[in-house]
Amino acid sequence: MSSVTIECVLPEHCRCGESPVWEEASNSLLFVDIPSKKLCRWDLLSKQVHRLTLDAPVSSVALRQAGGYVATVGTKFCAVDWEDQSASVLATIDEDKKNNRFNDGKVDPAGRYFAGTMAEETAPGVLERRQGSLYCLFPDHHVEKYFDQVDISNGLDWSLDRKIFYYIDSLSYSVDAFDYDLQTGKISNRRSVYKLEKDEQIPDGMCIDAEGKLWVACYNGGRVIRLDPETGKRLQTVKLPVDKTTSCCFGGKDYSEMYVTCAREGIDPEGLLRQPEAGGIFKITGLGVKGIPPRPYIG
Numbered sequence: 001m002s003s004v005t006i007e008c009v010l011p012e013h014c015r016c017g018e019s020p021v022w023e024e025a026s027n028s029l030l031f032v033d034i035p036s037k038k039l040c041r042w043d044l045l046s047k048q049v050h051r052l053t054l055d056a057p058v059s060s061v062a063l064r065q066a067g068g069y070v071a072t073v074g075t076k077f078c079a080v081d082w083e084d085q086s087a088s089v090l091a092t093i094d095e096d097k098k099n100n101r102f103n104d105g106k107v108d109p110a111g112r113y114f115a116g117t118m119a120e121e122t123a124p125g126v127l128e129r130r131q132g133s134l135y136c137l138f139p140d141h142h143v144e145k146y147f148d149q150v151d152i153s154n155g156l157d158w159s160l161d162r163k164i165f166y167y168i169d170s171l172s173y174s175v176d177a178f179d180y181d182l183q184t185g186k187i188s189n190r191r192s193v194y195k196l197e198k199d200e201q202i203p204d205g206m207c208i209d210a211e212g213k214l215w216v217a218c219y220n221g222g223r224v225i226r227l228d229p230e231t232g233k234r235l236q237t238v239k240l241p242v243d244k245t246t247s248c249c250f251g252g253k254d255y256s257e258m259y260v261t262c263a264r265e266g267i268d269p270e271g272l273l274r275q276p277e278a279g280g281i282f283k284i285t286g287l288g289v290k291g292i293p294p295r296p297y298i299g
């Protein structure tokens, strides 16, 4: 039996850290700090963090096959050129909803960039409901809206056989599944595969492991949970010393380590005494299961 170890490996004070993505080619962890409008790349060899400040909240980042990155910035899908310190707009969404912004996003197994929206929060978890939608940016840069009426569009990933799309609308307290058509990118037949228990709080970011099980970061729950989407059972709980755990990804050697982001915003001064590492990047080792590499956007 391997023993699970949890460590704050980067003492950032992210207001809302999110979207961890392992970049194997540079041995780096990408992540964002949404309200700080920052895209960050932490190089694990040099131990340096490179930060890029954009002009709107950055809610997710992904690798791009052509080089550089793509990110969701405010209500725009953007291409990011780190050398130039610039972001160029690929597509804009929710133009009729001035108070909306993108939230979590991820690239599908065919290289399309999925990301959803939400109304801007006035405080964590406080926002106008049902304003969000789920979108997909295709390789030719056209965008399709899949559905609306979303509260907080969040974690997403695909099954290993690429036939299922997993999705979280946070305030539904449910992890959902759809049938997935890899050829067209179409989704259908929505159902719930897991309902969160009360102390697990709010489901946020999510990733799949190499055994097809889902890992969900629980906002306010201070944990990541491992779920079997086929049986609907929780298999494992890993608690962290911070409450506002927001997302997770596998990375490091052979994708054997898990990286977890979290938020500092919304914790009162007393709470911060109990969780001084809030907003940092955590590494979990000894899980005994690996992840899979992130896919690049192919447009």
Ligand SMILES: O=C(O)[C@H](O)[C@@H](O)[C@H](O)[C@H](O)CO
Residues within 6 Å of the ligand: 016, 018, 034, 103, 104, 121, 123, 124, 125, 126, 152, 154, 170, 202, 204, 205, 219, 246
């Ligand atoms: O991290 C995110 O996905 C959102 O942008 C956050 O704001 C939280 O999820 C939300 O506050 C939870 O209720």
Ligand SMILES: [Zn+2]
Residues within 6 Å of the ligand: 018, 103, 104, 154, 155, 204, 205, 246, 247
């Ligand atoms: Zn999130």
